[in-house]
Amino acid sequence: FLRDRFPGEDEQTATYARVLTSMAPRPVTLRTLDVGGDKPLPYFPIREDNPFLGWRGIRISLDHPDIFKTQLRAMLRAGAATGSTDGLSVLFPMITMVSELDEALELLRQAHAELVEDGVPAHFPKVGVMIEVPAAAYQVELLAKRVDFVSIGSNDLTQYLLAVDRNNDRVAKLYDSLNPAVIGVMQWLVERARRAGKPVSVCGEMAGDPAAALLLIGMGIDSLSMSLGNLLKVKWMIRSVPLSVAQALVADVLGLESAQQIRAAAEEVMIAHGLAGLVRPGQH
Structure with a gap:
């Protein structure tokens, strides 16, 4: 979508097909259009005070x-063209109400029915919902009943919970995904998604931070989405710290009162398991 106009259906199909082919046989999750906020498009200007x-x-x-x-x-x-019968998932971002998810699902069903009627061997994909705002967080059980998986967008969820614009230098110091409120909501979300029988993933800066990822693993998160630059660090942490230790850490930090205390507790565990190289400079 980063071009001088909206790409047409054929252009998008070709792009998605290349992604699916390059990742086969691994599963691929395609998120629908997620612009606005800090993600502008040059040919689709959105001017808003907030x-x-x-x-x-x-x-x-x-x-x-x-x-x-x-x-x-x-x-x-693209899924049909590449034979991705089970490898394609579609993720809806910035859902705040059940009615939004219902409307998005109906449009997906319409798109699928149209293609089948035209003779395209399209399979209905797995569908996920992004939990990025408190309103969605507190409706997660209702939302989860309608989809196949839940994805927590840690960047937006953190800024909305803390009322902090992460791009505003004046308040940037207040933005911290290890804030006790964020950790508490994340744990609450995982418990309720589990109750609905749906797997949970986390994307955003939190997933690529080894200390935060350690807590997420302990909470029971099924998968993490991060930039390539953080992959090896988080992989090293997961291989080094037993799950039981991560689970015990979560129980310990839920009673702490600051992000600094929570990070210190997580990094103490990391150091004890030979991961001092992953601890942020100056923390210990």
Whole structure:
């Protein structure tokens, strides 16, 4: 989408097919259009006083169902073209209400039905919902019943819980995903998604931070999505610290009162398991 215009259905199909082919036979999750806030498009200007609380993510898609359905059709066509019967998942971002998810699912069903009617051997994909705002967090059980998996967007969830714009230098020091409130909500989310029988993943900076990832593993997170630069560090941590230790750490930090205390506790465990090289300089 980073070009001078919206890509057409054929262009999108070709791009998604390349991604699916390059990752086969591994599963691929394609997130629907997630612009607005800190993700602008040059040909689709959105001018708002507070873009993080405005028109973004699924809100834009549902207000432009033609653009949205084009993207959904392209994803399904790419899955059909590459034979990805079980490898394609579709993820809806910035959901705040059950009705938004229902509307998005209906458009996905329409896109699938249209392709099947046209003779395209499209399989209905696995579907996930992103939990990025407190409203969605506290409806996670209702949302989870409608989808196959739950993905927690740690960057936005942190800033909305703490009322901190992470791009504002004046308050940047207040933005910390290890804040006790964030950790408590994350644990609460995992418990309720588990109750609904759905796997949970986490994306964002939290997933690529070894100390935070240690806590996420202890909470029972099934998968982490991170930048390539953090992959080896987090992999090293997961291989080095037993799951039982991570679970005990979570129980310990839920009673702590600051992000600094929580990070110190996590990094103490990391050092004890030979991971001093992953501890942030100056922390210990």
